[in-house]
Amino acid sequence: MKDLLPRLLLQCALPLLLVLLTAGCAPSDSGSTGSDAGTAPRVALVMKSLANEFFVTMADGARAHQAEDPERYELIVNGTKDESDLAQQVSLVEQMVATGVDAIVIAPADSKALVPALRKAREAGVVVVNIDNRLDREVLSSEGVEVPFVGPDxxxxxxxxxxxxxxxxxxxxxxxxxxxxxxxxxxxxxxxxxxxxxxxxxxxxxxxxxxxxxxxxxxxxxxxxxxxxxxxxxxxxxxxxxxxxxxxxxxxxxxxxxxxxxxxxxxxxxxxxxxxxxxxxxxxHADQLAVYGIELALELVASGEGTASEDRQTPVDLVTGDPSPAQE
Amino acid sequence: MTASAPDRPAGGAGWAARSFAPVGLSLALVLLVALFSMLSEHFLSLVTLRTIANQIPPLMVIAIGMTYVLIIGGIDLSVGSVLALSATAAGMAMHGGASPLVAAVLALLVGSVCGALNGSLSVGLGVPSFIVTLGLLEAARGAAYLVSGSQTQYLGSSAEVFAWPIGGLGLSASFLVAMVLVVVAQVVLTRTVFGRHLIAIGTNEEAVRLAGIDPRTPKIVVFVASACLAALAGLFQLGYLQSADPNAGIGMELSAIAAVVIGGTSLMGGRGSVLNSCLGVLIIAVLQTGLAQIGLSEPMKRVVTGAVIVVAAVLDVVRERVASRPKG
The missing domain is CATH 3.40.50.2300 (Response regulator)
Incomplete structure (x- = not known):
């Protein structure tokens, strides 16, 4: 009987340790960077795999953009473990809606499966902008939502x-x-x-x-x-x-x-x-792709319209070793 | 190649000598080669064979380590991530001006640390190796992204030393090293006291302990060897592709386990042969190259690969039954 207490402590130690660990790790990447939460709109950037160079560049570009003018908006960056982790991305979207963000800028892991979650976000009054991988138009219209796409051709x-x-x-x-x-x-x-x-x-x-x-x-x-x-x-x-x-x-x-x-x-x-x-x-211009999306999201939040019917095209530049040939 | 030596003992005990005969696997390999030769006029050529020979060393050396780990009744899921971590570490070092030798030593050092971690946690503390190495699969991959900033490093010709074809033969040094390691590992397994201890540990660890042998040291050695071989695989891949990619080796642990199990090594421990694992690797490599040469679509490639893995294993089991019946 008398060793009940130590045993109980031991039982609690592991969960406690896990909680502490998670809490200790969490703010570094998914934490928000920004100013007074009262006035500035909160934008959530939901990415695919932050293990991929391309998406890391994208996220870094967005962070740099936010840091230039920290008063303008608050940025929350989240990513999934790998590029095809759908379930995790859907729950990220739900979490972001639950925490009351003003806009979600998303690079969907799947062009169809994310649509229902994004419809719910729209219904909750959150502005949604689609970057990187275009959402399927048929699914969008069958779900009855409009989500503007900002991305390269x-x-x-x-x-x-x-x-x-x-x-x-x-x-x-x-x-x-x-x-x-x-x-x-x-x-x-x-x-x-x-x-x-x-x-x-x-x-x-x-x-x-x-x-x-x-x-x-x-x-x-x-x-x-x-x-x-x-x-x-x-x-x-x-x-x-x-x-x-x-x-x-x-x-x-x-x-x-x-x-x-x-x-x-x-x-x-x-x-x-x-x-x-x-x-x-x-x-x-991977570093600018998320920024273009964020810009549109901020416009939409400011105008109170919530969505835009027009897609926005971002530049794709040709890179060659020799400056002369076939540039046009 | 090195295939089809007649019934070669590999387990020590008499029954084992029969069941490890690589005849069934060699037959499967020959059938595959014949099939692809019929389907593609360019398959049965020196070029193709040389290509395969130069592509397999990473998987080959990892399969050697995996065979040992399975024999002692463990599993190592971290090999793909350890490959990436050691390759990116070596890549970054070379990018920073280190000589290939220094980079290679660094990679092997990284491998030993990973292996020591796997070994000491799973053997020392008795945590199942499945969990420990699953943890390292995640952690080492993360570390690889951290080390490389999630970026591929192009190293160019300075990395050639690890894998460049030896003059005349067209075979890479890494292929020769891998082949030598296969032979050495097979001899150690079948002809040394250490090898017998490993098989005994996998068969009945308690009995080994009662016989007055401490099973922990050999087990830790096996985990360290497995991780070091993964690091060596990383160097081979670094040399072959002349760049270090933090995404390298994703899913490699499953290819290696598939190759080893095709080769008749038991997932329950106590039974296995490096030579047969080598044949398993060849089957997987021939399949990869052959399917790409006949230009099958991606989904069909995966269906066929899965089917061949199962059929090859079945073929070996059936052959073993037939061979053991008359004596039975």
Whole structure:
């Protein structure tokens, strides 16, 4: 009987420790940065995987934007564990609504599954702006909500990148595309843009395969494509990480002449674009993508309208090593 | 390649000698190669074989460690994350001007620390290795993002030393190292006292303890070895792709477990063969490359991969039954 107390203490210790740990960790990333909560609107930025370089850049850009004028609005940044963690993102949206934010700017993990949660947010009077991955229009209209999309035109960007490659090819040349995750909207758009450019030239697209946005996987696919189609002239990769994987494959196969293009303009490819080993990539200004969304959200909060019917397009710039060719 | 040596003993005991014969697996491998050769005219070529040989070292060395861990009745889910953490640590060091040798030592050091953590917590405190390594799967991945700032580092030719093809042969140094390690690990497992202790621990740890042998030291050694091999895999991948990617090796633990279990190693411990794991890795690698060469769609690739893993395992079980019946 007398050892009941220590045992009870021990029983409580673990949960207590967990609570303390979580509490200790929480404010660093998901905590709000801002001023007096009374007047300034509160904007929640709900991201996909904060493990991904692209989304980290996006979030950092938003934080920097908020820090420039801290009086203007309060920013709460949240992200999910990985890019496909739907359930977590839905509960993030619900939490944000529950804490009474004025606006949610969201990069949806899924273009359909997030719509019901966002409808509830709208019904609670929260302004919702969609960035990065466009919500499915049919689902939006069947749920009866309007959510403006602010984002880059991936298809036009990919077309521009493809055009740089096209200038180096002739009609009838054989090329292949290494795409992203096939269910992702931006992967589909980039593939379409690449296809537009290649079809316009009359090049033959011998194969389109997914590299899963990932270096090692793209490397396996690129190696296989090179052995299967020894006469391949070029590989169009839907992001730069996959272009790096393809570059390693080309070197391994002794195909230094293989032409490569990518997308995203990550730091790692800067020197390769400079040297022409990667012909072109596209910069969609990741650091500004969330900021554009936040700007629209603030406008909508200020005007009291809640939503806009017009989408807003953000710039995508072509990046090449050589400043002269095919810029227009 | 190294396949199809006739019935080779690998477990010590007589029954084990029969059940580990790699005939069934070699047959599955040959069937796969034959199938892909029929479906694609370019598959059965030196180029393809060389490509596969240069792609498998990371998975191969991880599978060696995993075989040992499964034999002692444990599991190591952290290998993919440890691969990424050690590769990004080495990548950042090289980016900062460190020599490849220093970077390699750093990577292996990171691996040993991770392994010591896994080993001491699971063996010393008796926490199931499933939980401990699951924790490290998360933590090491997070650390990899922290170390690299979530950015891919491009290292260029300075990283070639870890994996660049040896002149003439076209085979990378990492492939040769992996092959040597397979042989060494198999010999240690079957021909040394240490190896017998491991099998005994996996079969009946209590009996080992009663026999006056402390099972803790060998178990910790196995966890450290597994993590160090994961770090080595990280260096191989770093060299092969010439860049360090914090997303590298996601899901690698499952590929490794699949390869090892295809090879007949028991998830319950006490039974396993490094040579057979090696065949399991080859089956997975041939499948990856073959499916990419015939250009199957992404969903079909996954369906086929899953089916082949199961069929290969079934084939081995059936062959084992048939072989043991007459003596039965």
């Amino acid at each position: 991936n298809r036009a960007g990919a077309k521009a990148v493809g055009d740089v490659l096209a200038a180096r090819l002739e009609a009838g040349d054989r090329v292949a595309i290494i795409g992203g995750i096939p269910t992702a909207f931006n992967a589909q758009q980039r593939q379409a843009g690449f296809e537009d450019a290649m079809n316009e030239l009359g090049a033959e697209i011998v194969d389109v395969q997914s590299g899963g946005w990932e270096q090692a996987k793209a490397n396996v696919v690129a190696s296989a494509l090179l052995s299967e189609h020894p006469d391949l002239e070029a590989l169009l990769c839907a992001n730069d990480n996959m272009a790096l994987g393809a570059l390693a494959a080309a070197r391994q196969a002794g195909r230094d002449d293989l032409l490569l293009v990518g997308f995203d303009n990550i730091d790692a490819v800067a020197s390769l674009v400079e040297s022409g080993e990667i012909l072109a990539t596209a910069d969609q």
